[in-house]
Amino acid sequence: MSLPATSLADRRREGAALAALVLGAIAMGASPLFVRMADVGPFASAFWRTALALPFLAIWALTEKAAAPRPVTSNRAVWLSGVLFAGDLFFWHLAILATTVANATFLATTAPLFVVAGAWFLLGERIQQRGIAGLALCLIGGAALVGHSYGFAPERLTGDFYGIVTAVFFAGYMLALRAARREVPTGTLSFISAAITTVILFVVAYAYEPRLLPQSAHGWTVLVALALISQVAGQGLLAFALGTLPAPFSSLVIFLEAVAAALFAWIILHEALAPMQWLGGILILAGIWIARPRNTAAGSLP
Template identity: 80%
Template sequence: MSQPAATSADHRREAIALTALVLGAIAMGASPLFVRVADVGPFASAFWRTALALPFLAVWAATEPRPQRAFSNRAVWLSGLMFAGDLFFWHLAILATTVANATFFATTAPLFVAVGAWFLLSERVKRHGIIGLALCLLGGAALVGHSYGYAPDRLTGDFYGIVTAVFFAGYMLALRAARRDVGAGTVSFVSAAITTVILFAIAYALEPRMLPQSSYGWTVLIALALISQVAGQGLLAFALGTLPAPFSSLVIFLEAVAAALFAWILLKEALEPLQWLGGVLILAGIWIARPRSVPAGSLP
């Protein structure tokens, strides 16, 4: 293949991956709405999110070439463990501090991803990648910081928010490593299966009720599974087959923007001017940090 043709193919592949990343962020951004209206507790909803997604992810995985050898891939197992930890500590943070505080600390995840990708995956963040990340961090702070509050009795919940960020970073790094050898559908299915087993044990131990009490409750959980897990996490796994982990981790900011917009449109929750500014900064940061057809393992 000639060099111009190869470059064109790279641009096309990155454009498709970037589109998948954005759509995945929007889908994941809807998850707080579903959790809020579900008639089961947060840990039970987290369990059903992955459990109900498994049949659909299995169909996707079945369409991929064999052998995938996902069950012998340590990175796949690690991604499932890390995602379970991410959901568990995220819900603990929400229960122990304000949503704003939990979100504020959770959005520090890209910092951990950038450091981990540098040392573990040899994906270095270059200058305009750092500028873009800085803008996203400022935007994230503006998006949720207007209602951030310090209180000694919430320090434990704030700490859980930071732990959430660490687990999300580990999930991103593991998923990126797994995608070097395993297809997106297979990774999504096996990782979700591992997460489901862990979350079942957690929900069974901590929730007073596991089953929804109405058809509406089941509908909410099915929507959570299809939109936030199958579409959201599946598109993220697809994108990580092409895009570097540090850039892909900025999805957490897009997710926060999408969640704020969904709450504004559907729940009539007002957005302050500072939040609008935060959203603009995040979009600008992602645009600046976007990949530019560079060799794999390097982020511009």
């Protein structure tokens, strides 16, 4: 017996959102590679990541039909998303500077815990038992993937704290995107959010970096790639997916960012992957599969 047209349309919409989320996570996973290849400091690269993305996001926004029931500028979630993403990038780079990359990455992967709590209390999105099981598997997988080289040291406590703050800011950013997508289309949201982030990161980069401008054509190419792949594609696809998929599940799929980053480093930078890291990736995939939504039609957003 054939499915009703509405059910088929909902499934196709959810499938498109899931595909966008996976591709977005992979695109975001390339960002550490670009930051490492850039010839400017981490705060400058974060600034250029959003600044160079603005023209492309503006074109995206202009192609959209006006669908918001009220002026976008009055939507607090839109503004909040830009501030929170700036905080995410700022504290992420502080963590990298103040502790080991492994510690910073490991602690940043706790973001889904804060997303689940925030989605429950702020957005009314509750996680089911299979979602809890999937979350547990993803957290264990994340620990295996990046936590194998985690090391506690009193002198790195401040940096470790920044890693946790990073997770809180990214969780807030995802929740703000989810809330904003109830009224604002993807391109418009991505452009305004990135514009707010750019202003904040310019102040940060100007204060912390000895120079802002790349020193070569290669440096500019790397930053343009960072903007197009990690910001326009990565964050844009995330915002698109959050119009349909619940925030708790979406936060689990973002674990693929860490998997993609490890694979990119293995393929391009020839960084070896330990058996525990392969196991971590498998556990993350299993967790996402278990937690996948069976019917999110009721929660779909315009």
